[in-house]
Amino acid sequence: MARSVETLVVGGVIGDVLDMFTPASEFNVQYGSKQVTNGCNIKPSAAADKPHVQILCHSISSNLYTLVMVDPDAPSPSEPRLREWLHWIVVDIPEGHDATKGRELVAYVGPQPPTGIHRYILALFKQEGAMEGRIQATDVRANFSTRRFAERNRLGLPVAAVYFNSQKEPAVKKR
Amino acid sequence: MAIPIPMATGCRSSSRWSMVSLKSALPPLTSAASSIKLPCRHRTPPRIRSPQLVRSFSSLSLVNPLHSLGFSDMSSFGENFTIIDNGCRFYAMRHGRRVPKLNRPPDQRRALLRGLTTQLLKHGRIKTTRARASAVRKYIDKMITLAKDGSLHKRRQALGFIYEKQIVHALFAEVPDRYGDRNGGYTRIIRTLPRRGDNAPMAYIELV
Numbered sequence: 001m002a003r004s005v006e007t008l009v010v011g012g013v014i015g016d017v018l019d020m021f022t023p024a025s026e027f028n029v030q031y032g033s034k035q036v037t038n039g040c041n042i043k044p045s046a047a048a049d050k051p052h053v054q055i056l057c058h059s060i061s062s063n064l065y066t067l068v069m070v071d072p073d074a075p076s077p078s079e080p081r082l083r084e085w086l087h088w089i090v091v092d093i094p095e096g097h098d099a100t101k102g103r104e105l106v107a108y109v110g111p112q113p114p115t116g117i118h119r120y121i122l123a124l125f126k127q128e129g130a131m132e133g134r135i136q137a138t139d140v141r142a143n144f145s146t147r148r149f150a151e152r153n154r155l156g157l158p159v160a161a162v163y164f165n166s167q168k169e170p171a172v173k174k175r
Numbered sequence: 176m177a178i179p180i181p182m183a184t185g186c187r188s189s190s191r192w193s194m195v196s197l198k199s200a201l202p203p204l205t206s207a208a209s210s211i212k213l214p215c216r217h218r219t220p221p222r223i224r225s226p227q228l229v230r231s232f233s234s235l236s237l238v239n240p241l242h243s244l245g246f247s248d249m250s251s252f253g254e255n256f257t258i259i260d261n262g263c264r265f266y267a268m269r270h271g272r273r274v275p276k277l278n279r280p281p282d283q284r285r286a287l288l289r290g291l292t293t294q295l296l297k298h299g300r301i302k303t304t305r306a307r308a309s310a311v312r313k314y315i316d317k318m319i320t321l322a323k324d325g326s327l328h329k330r331r332q333a334l335g336f337i338y339e340k341q342i343v344h345a346l347f348a349e350v351p352d353r354y355g356d357r358n359g360g361y362t363r364i365i366r367t368l369p370r371r372g373d374n375a376p377m378a379y380i381e382l383v
Contacts, residue, residue, distance in 0.1 A: 010365055012381070039367060039379075041302075078299030078382060079349070116298035117379065165379070167302075 004162075007038040013121050013163050016072045017084060017146050021157040025065070025095075026056045027124055029162055036122075042164045047120075048110040050088075050099070055124070057096035064127040065093040066155060067102070068146055071111065073118040086144040087111070087120065091131050106138065111166040121146075121163040125155035275310040288314050293338045295362075296346055300381035308364050308380040315382070319361045322350035357383070 005023060008014045014021075029036040030052040036042065055065055067090045074085035087109050093102035111120050123146060131153065138144070150156065277284050291311045295301050296318065303311075318337065321329040325347060333343045354361055365379045 010363070012363065012383075039365060041367075073299070076299055078297065079345075080299075117300045117302060 004038050008161055008163065011039055011119065011163060013072075013119065013161060017070060017121050018123055018158055018161055019147065021159070021161075023161075024159040025124060025126070027160050027162075028052075028054045028056065029122055030054075036162055036164050038162055038164075040164050042111075042120075042166050043169055044111045044113065044166055045169060047166065050108045051122075053090075053093075053099035053122070055093060055095055055097065061095055063095045064091075064130060065095065065102075065159075066091045066125045066127055066131075066153075067093060067099055067122060068125070068149065069108075069120060069122045070144055070146055071113075071118050071120050073113075073116065074142070075114050077116045077118065082142040084144045084146060086138070086141040091127070106141075109141075113166055113168050115168065117165050117167040119163050119165055121161060123158045124160040125150055125157075126159050128154060275306060277306060277310060289336055289338060292318060292336070293342060295380060295382065296337065296342050297339070300379055302367070302377060302379050304370075305364075305366060305376045305378045308378040311380065312362050312364070315362050316359060318346065319350055319354055322346045323354065325351070 005014065005021070008018070009020075031042055031047050031049075034040075034042065034046065036051070053067060067088070068086075069088035070084040070086055072084045073080050074082040086106060088104075089106040090099045090102040090104050093099055111118065150158070277287060279287060287307070288311055291301070291303065291307060292314045295311065295315060314336075318333055321333045330343065330347055333346070334340060337343050337346075361383055363381050363383050365381070367377050367379055369376050
């Protein structure tokens with residue numbers, strides 16, 4: 001993924017959820033055959049299953065990564081009372097591999113936007129070392145704070161991020 | 176127009192222009208000219224005068240046909256547009272017109288913009304065409320400014336514009352907290368991929 005910090009700023013990701021960072025890594029997120037680019041539209045039905053997240057490695061290193069997926073526009077973008085809604089946390093992802101190699105802390109829940117167009121942000125953090133027992137899984141998904149999570153687990157600024165939009169599909173198919 | 180005293184050489188038209196020498200080579204102007212021919216000096220009262228040339232309606236012809244030749248040294252702009260100028264400002268181009276028409280008659284346009292602002296205030300983020308998104312910014316800013324004021328009159332003005340009452344009441348309730356510090360610029364437009372059906376350029380517009 002190219003230097004796409006500007007699109008994150010324009011989309012409000014940096015500001016609402018993340019702080020300004022310089023991208024240090026790259027990762028691909030794929031729902032089925034559809035590659036996620038910043039601001040693209042993905043249907044909830046297509047995103048019901050876990051995406052294929054692949055961290056690209058440029059050099060042989062043994063870094064471990066943490067992936068966090070949140071929705072800052074819950075329940076509605078005009079009134080985000082439950083900002084942010086946690087969807088997925090995976091820790092200890094080895095570099096160069098995909099997310100299934102990590103440890104899933106919070107199970108994946110697909111996007112279910114009740115009203116409006118929601119942003120879904122996937123942020124990647126670099127870990128200092130393996131997180132064995134220091135991290136605890138939260139079962140409360142509402143009012144999650146990515147910044148607080150990163151600070152509490154000494155993850156620092158994210159190294160990569162991507163976001164996509166999703167909105168509720170109409171129940172009745174258009175004729 | 177000053178009517179000069181006719182010379183003895185006959186009834187010639189006014190000598191306003193300076194190319195007297197050229198003029199003298201030409202036959203004198205006929206009744207197309209807008210000048211009254213004065214009776215000659217040597218008049219014989221009982222004789223029936225030659226029919227007087229009345230100031231004819233000459234607005235559709237050149238005052239001086241010589242101008243069409245391009246020889247005149249006077250500015251031809253004021254000369255060629257003689258009499259029919261009622262002062263209307265009517266251009267063939269769109270210069271300086273800033274109201275977006277959105278390909279609709281005025282009543283439909285107003286209804287479209289009202290609907291778009293209602294939906295944007297309701298959902299917080301909508302996806303629409305770029306022209307509509309940039310046209311609706313103004314009305315969103317107006318509504319949020321009304322809500323910032325907060326008085327009853329402004330509330331009723333907002334109720335007259337937005338289609339749903341609940342949205343107006345919710346707006347007036349939350350705008351002071353949300354936009355109290357911000358001066359203007361309450362929306363953000365993010366351009367996105369074109370629509371598949373007609374390749375229309377699309378954009379997300381959201382409340383900041």
